[in-house]
Amino acid sequence: MTSETTGPPLGIGRWPAVVLLLALTAACTGGASDENAGSSPPSSSVGQQPTLRAKPVPIEVTVAKVVGGHLKRDQKKQLEKQVGGLVSRYFDDAFLSGRYPRDDFSGALATFSPGAARRAAPERALLTNAQVGSTTESVVARTKQARLDVLVPGRHVVGITARVRLVFVQQPTDGAAERVTVSGRLLVNRKQSGPWQIFGYDVTRSSVPAAKGGSR
Amino acid sequence: MTRLTRLLGQAVRARRFVRLAVVLAISALVVPPASFSEAPAALVKVERAQDVDVSDHVVWVLMLGSDARKGQSVTHSRADAIQLVGFNTRTGAATAIGIPRDSYVDVAGHGRNKINASMYFGGPDLMARSVGDMVGVRPDYVFVTSMWGFARMVDGIGGITVSSRYAFSDRNKPGGFHVGKNKLNGIQALVFSRTRHAFAGGDFTRSANQQRTLKGILNQVRRNEDNAGFMERGVLTVLNNMSTPNVKPAELYRLAQAATRVNPNKFRSCVVRGRTGYVGAASVVFADVGQARSIGNRVRKDATLEGSC
Numbered sequence: 001m002t003s004e005t006t007g008p009p010l011g012i013g014r015w016p017a018v019v020l021l022l023a024l025t026a027a028c029t030g031g032a033s034d035e036n037a038g039s040s041p042p043s044s045s046v047g048q049q050p051t052l053r054a055k056p057v058p059i060e061v062t063v064a065k066v067v068g069g070h071l072k073r074d075q076k077k078q079l080e081k082q083v084g085g086l087v088s089r090y091f092d093d094a095f096l097s098g099r100y101p102r103d104d105f106s107g108a109l110a111t112f113s114p115g116a117a118r119r120a121a122p123e124r125a126l127l128t129n130a131q132v133g134s135t136t137e138s139v140v141a142r143t144k145q146a147r148l149d150v151l152v153p154g155r156h157v158v159g160i161t162a163r164v165r166l167v168f169v170q171q172p173t174d175g176a177a178e179r180v181t182v183s184g185r186l187l188v189n190r191k192q193s194g195p196w197q198i199f200g201y202d203v204t205r206s207s208v209p210a211a212k213g214g215s216r
Numbered sequence: 217m218t219r220l221t222r223l224l225g226q227a228v229r230a231r232r233f234v235r236l237a238v239v240l241a242i243s244a245l246v247v248p249p250a251s252f253s254e255a256p257a258a259l260v261k262v263e264r265a266q267d268v269d270v271s272d273h274v275v276w277v278l279m280l281g282s283d284a285r286k287g288q289s290v291t292h293s294r295a296d297a298i299q300l301v302g303f304n305t306r307t308g309a310a311t312a313i314g315i316p317r318d319s320y321v322d323v324a325g326h327g328r329n330k331i332n333a334s335m336y337f338g339g340p341d342l343m344a345r346s347v348g349d350m351v352g353v354r355p356d357y358v359f360v361t362s363m364w365g366f367a368r369m370v371d372g373i374g375g376i377t378v379s380s381r382y383a384f385s386d387r388n389k390p391g392g393f394h395v396g397k398n399k400l401n402g403i404q405a406l407v408f409s410r411t412r413h414a415f416a417g418g419d420f421t422r423s424a425n426q427q428r429t430l431k432g433i434l435n436q437v438r439r440n441e442d443n444a445g446f447m448e449r450g451v452l453t454v455l456n457n458m459s460t461p462n463v464k465p466a467e468l469y470r471l472a473q474a475a476t477r478v479n480p481n482k483f484r485s486c487v488v489r490g491r492t493g494y495v496g497a498a499s500v501v502f503a504d505v506g507q508a509r510s511i512g513n514r515v516r517k518d519a520t521l522e523g524s525c
Contacts (some may be wrong), residue, residue: 065445068452074241115269119306123265151448153455159469161447185442187268187473189466200268200473 058139059088061148064163069152083160085190086111087146087197091166094128096141101173102133107128111195126205129170136170142179143167146186160188160196164203169210177210178187227475268474273306274519275474278344278355280335280427281409282362289294290362291339291459296331297409297426300347300355302519308479309520312430312513313351315425319503320495321350331499335360340459345387350505351488352512357463357471365457367402372453373440376432382421384414405429419501420487427452427485441476486511486525 003138023053061084063076071079094108108128125131129139149161172178187200234414281297282290290297298317303310322354323346326337334346340358348354361369370376377399385392389404400408415421440446454460460468471487490503507525515521 051525065446065448067445096417102220116267119267120265121269124359126263127263147444149445149448151451151465153452153465158465159448159451159473161445163444184264184266187470189469199470200266202264202266204264 021157034081050059057144059091059144059146060083061087061146063150064147066147067149067151069154070139070166071150071152071157079148079157081147081159083162084146086198087162087164087186088144090186090198091141091144091164091182092177095166095168095180096139098133098138100133101200102129105133111198111203113199116199116201117195120201127201127203132170132172135173137173138171140169141166142169142173157190162186162188179210180207232445242337242474244424250399257323261494266477267307267350268470268477272356274302274304274469274517274521275357276300276302276353277356278340278358279430280340280343280358280360281366282360284362285366290365291360294330295343295360296330296363296421298343298347299423300351300353300424301430302353302515303475303478304519305477306522307518308477309482309483309513309518310434311515311521312427312483312485313353313508313515313518314427314485314490315347315350315508316419316423316490316493316501316503318419318499318501319350319488319490320344320500322506324349328495330498337403338420343486344444350476350503351508353516357460359454360459361457363406366409367406368455368457370400370433370521371377371402373433373446373450374403375399376436378405378408378425378428378432380408380425380428382415384411386411386504389453416481417432418510420489420494423487424485427487431483431485433482434478434483436473437476438478438480447473458518482520484521486521489525 062081063071066076088110090111091112094105096105105124105128108124108130109120112120122128129136143165145165147163149163150157151159162185164186165168165181167179167181169177169179182203182205184201184203186198186203188198190194190196277300279297279299280295282291282293283296284290294317296317298315298406300313300315301310315331317330319331320328321331323329323331323334323337324342329337329344329452331346331350333461335343338345340360344355344358377397380395380398383393383395386404386407389398389400390408393408398404398408409426411420411425415494417424422466433439437447437450451469452474455465463471477479488508490501492501493497494500507510511521511525
């Protein structure tokens, strides 16, 4: 009842109109599927367009193994936040974010080291959605996961293997929806106190037809 | 009262309906047009991409086994095992060039001597120079391990399996080494890599066995690289048991990850041939430097050896 007693009163008869307006606005701007694809956090400010955004899928990240030294709990948390954020950003840049149909994948490998990004260029079809972006109507994230194996030979972390898994459903503009899984290892380290970067990858991508009506 | 109650009831039902409509509408937008599940069975095409950012696609590493005893300097003793290994992270190819340790060569600043004396005189740098002069390929890295360090590293990855061309016995391996596959622990791998008197080919066979050991290590790493923490434990073992001059741990981590890109089926090896003889009382190998240079020229740029040695 709280919602009915706060703010300016809305007549009962106006609610369906608002709902309809929201639905139509979203539909007309293509916002329904496009915004679902976005996994960047929705703006906290009230947007000018009354579009609705999909709730971004948060990454599940855990430090699975620490080899060599020891990490305190807050160090683990910090690492999970930083490297989980890095992996999540890669997934977003390469697959999930942007407005589909999407042509611009220029920043898809921004989380890679310059050398790794150069090497990955011939494999963009697998490491990003570049090959199918322009013929894809929507991309909806299902799962983002990262398990981190951390090497700490002394006081500092020198390398991390992130065992990652991304699952999303993509709807081609023409054809049946596919459930895509990108999984494998991302190799992560950083120079001095610079940002964490992906310096290597061993990633597979597979897809299966997605059937309507089942569970998510 | 009755009419008022009925109106209130209608209002509540209407609000409920509106709330339901809002939820459904939002669901229709937020949740995709339909929810999906994986089909029960499907032909899945799995594509794979892999690479590691190292300075170049082709990396040459001089791997040295020091004959230092406990208390001696590992990096300023003689090198018992000398393997120049190149790997290509783009193609997965790798080539190992085995140098007989008694090869009689020019050692810069020290006249002619056995090549393995280079490390005694000038450490890994001079050793790299002597091998580079002989083969014509300058190594990017030099890794030196002691005998006990090597054994620990092999144990650290869970042992290895090597394919032996010869049967021979040793007290460290009950039942001896068989022709064909042998599962070895660290000490046994060390014996397999150091034994030479059991073979007619002496130092040449030993060098070939060191290459079989390298392949066994590679196979073991490739088999386990997907296991959680395996690569990290491996690199830690290397850091603890191997001298890696001028290589920071983070760089070593990259290098180790890059080395796993090698496809064991694309691993080729040669031992530089030569004839044995004497200089004074010392037994030496007069290595075929022409052959060493020829191999070097063929593999320098891509670490890929086509055809025979």
